[in-house]
Amino acid sequence: MLPETLSAVAEQLRAHQERFRDITHDRFFASILEARSIFPLARDRTHLQLVPALADVLDRTPLTGEVPDHMLRHVAVHGVRHRRHAFPPEAYEPFADALGVALHDVVTGIHPATVDAAERALRQVCARMADAARQEDLAGTPPAWLANVVQVERRSRRISVVRLETGMPVNYLAGQTLPVTARYLPGVWRMLSPALPSNDYGQLEFHVQAIERGTASQLLTTPRVGDHWTLGAPAGTLTPSGQHPxxxxxxxxxxxxxxxxxxxxxxxxxxxxxxxxxxxxxxxxxxxxxxxxxxxxxxxxxxxxxxxxxxxxxxxxxxxxxxxxxxxxxxxxxxxxxxxxxxxxxxxxxxxxxxxxxxxxxxxxxxxxxxxxxxxxxxxxxxxxxxx
The missing domain is CATH 3.40.50.80 (Nucleotide-binding domain of ferredoxin-NADP reductase (FNR) module)
Structure with missing residues (x-):
């Protein structure tokens, strides 16, 4: 029989996700003022995956509040990816404090011991993300790469091929995606797939399609030569095993x-x-x-x-x-x-x-x-x- 989990808390987070996000961010930005600059300017577009990600963890965590190892391994990947924001490992503790304040505000009608267990689970998540980021720092892995746009080729009205150079290898597997942002997209990142495998010279090629009424996509299809894009850690598992046609x-x-x-x-x-x-x-x-x-x-x-x-x-x-x-x-x-x-x-x-x-x-x-x-x-x- 499967153990009972913290899914009741997860349901309330989903039901009140805007308030939960707002309280978390208000508290966190008050403790670390410079953190506001890493998020989009529009409040309703800020950290939209926060509640879905946390609720998913709580759905799989037993009432003891001990997060399963496989979920901790999963969130550790996010700790590595968040390094692109210049989000230091030391920031995860005040962020955990902010999550705890927001949690106790929005969750009602549930036994306090269960809410406390949920807070412990969220603190474990933050601690594991901090550890993963710290290990990458110690290994000397770049948190992000700065790339220069060297060529823009318009292939149709909506589609552009954008070529960039970083001057150093960007280590990703063919088939993976990279988070991308630019100075004209403050706090906004989009996942793009390189159309070429990684090479020693840091040469990249992205194929980008503009979406109607899509501000970010329109800007990414019309960069100028000399523009700077920032690239984060690769993600995705769309890579062949090599064992079959x-x-x-x-x-x-x-x-x-x-x-x-x-x-x-x-x-x-x-x-x-x-x-x-x-x-x-x-x-x-x-x-x-x-x-x-x-x-x-x-x-x-x-x-x-x-x-x-x-x-x-x-x-x-x-x-x-x-x-x-x-x-x-x-x-x-x-x-x-x-x-x-x-x-x-x-x-x-x-x-x-x-x-x-x-x-x-x-x-x-x-x-x-x-x-x-x-x-x-x-x-x-x-x-x-x-x-x-």
């Missing part, structure tokens, strides 16, 4: 991490596995990297391409460039059900399947693969919400 499925801008995986395989000494790459876009003119990937597929015998658009023709505003032109030896498939198309293309039970892109499309494709008999343990995916 690969099926890579890119929904829209999900092409970036999968492209990095293809180019990583290109530079390895050992033979690459068979790779089938499915590239999709909303409109044909937004298949923005098709020329480059087609050239790669012609140069090696292990890469094959399938090209998909959700609509047959471009609206006038797409602004397609030569990079999206579909070559004569490829067929443009038109469908809004990418999963069904992939199942029609072949049998994938013996493949390792990686899927990336906006959450709705990725989840639909993954479920289609499961229903089509692809084993769940062979499928890994990265699904994200569209940038604002």
């Amino acid at each position: 690969l099926l890579l499925i890119a929904h829209r801008m999900g092409i970036a991490p999968l492209r990095a995986i293809v180019f990583d395989l290109l530079q390895r000494a050992e033979p690459a596995p068979e790779v089938h790459l499915v590239i999709s876009a909303e409109y044909p003119g937004e298949l923005h990297d098709l020329t480059a990937l087609h050239n790669v597929s012609r140069a090696v015998d292990w890469l094959s391409l399938t090209v998909v658009a959700e609509h047959q023709k471009d609206p006038w505003w797409v602004g397609a460039t030569e990079t999206s032109r579909v070559p004569e030896d490829l067929t443009l498939h038109v469908t809004q059900d990418l999963g069904a198309l992939v199942l029609e293309l072949g049998e994938w039970r013996d493949h390792e399947v990686l899927v990336a892109g906006p959450a709705r499309g990725v989840h639909e494709t993954v479920w289609s693969l499961f229903r089509g008999g692809v084993p769940a343990h062979r499928v890994n995916y990265e699904a994200w919400l569209e940038m604002s």
